[in-house]
Amino acid sequence: MATINDVSRLAGVSKATVSRVLSGSRGVKEASRVAVLKAAEELKYRPNVIAQSLYSQSTNCIGVICAQENVNQTTAYLYALEKQLSQHQKHLLLRFAHTKAEIMTALDELNCGLCDDVLIIGARFPLNIEDDNVILINCTEAESPNSIQYDHAFAAETACNFLINNGKRQIALIHPDTAGAADRVLLGYKLALENNFLPFNRNLVFMDSLSTSVALQVLLNNASTVNFNALLVANEQEAQNAISQLQAFNKSVPGDIMVFSLAGSLDLPGIPTIPAIEYSMDVMASQIVSWLTEKTQHMLGSSVLRGDLIIPDMRKR
Structure with missing residues (x-):
């Protein structure tokens, strides 16, 4: 098993320099740092974590x-x-x-x-x-x-602008407060509508404790009076559930309704790939x-x- 002495000899630096590099300390020349890391990799050297912790008073x-x-x-x-x-x-x-x-x-x-x-x-x-x-x-x-x-406000505004630019002007928003930052999401949503001269329709927005599936069921049941051709949801899991529910009602995605995820996107077999905000x-x-x-x-x-x-x-x- 390789020791710190072996790494020191192969890298051509002192044991103190090896210790500083492997502990992530600053003040080491780049050439020395690279030499130490290369030597440690070649020798498959693994520092003694317990000894390091006792010496540095840090657990790492x-x-x-x-x-x-x-x-x-x-x-x-x-x-x-x-x-x-x-x-x-x-x-x-x-x-x-x-x-x-x-x-x-x-x-x-x-x-x-x-x-x-x-x-x-x-x-x-x-x-x-x-x-x-x-x-x-x-x-x-x-x-x-x-x-x-x-x-979250920027994400919602960006999502709405994208949907509007793709001809989707009746945008439903389902973002239960349990998903977090509901007020910021709603702010971005309203700002996008305002900037695109679109009215705010309270019947298209669900921000309370309703689950996504229940809120979407309400939208689908009221489709004769409340039209929507885009759906904004909190994340990819909510999007996956929404897509399955829409397809069960013979709604094509994204043909009839474009689904947009505010955190992550889907790329799964049998599930349409959708636009999204990714971090x-x-x-x-x-x-x-x-x-x-x-x-x-x-x-x-x-x-x-x-x-x-x-x-x-x-x-x-």
């Missing part, structure tokens, strides 16, 4: 409390974070929690020496956490000193890891991430 572990119920999006978050963290010799410790009590319990556990910092993803209720080692990601009403939020998990993970490694409070603060418009025929397959 980042706790992740996932309250995000969208399975596909959860996977994307974790994959991007693990990839970025591993490049800085940091490790991910995962917990799942779906209530405020569960989140606070997990946070107390992770903060008791298991992790240096904690990320909380996708909580749909106020947490009011003021710890400077906690980052809230896409959480409702984030009050943390450090948070990353999606620009770069790699960009978000890179921003988070930069803050974690630099640890200066002014780097993050309250940050907003805007999504990209993804159009079906432009997707990379």
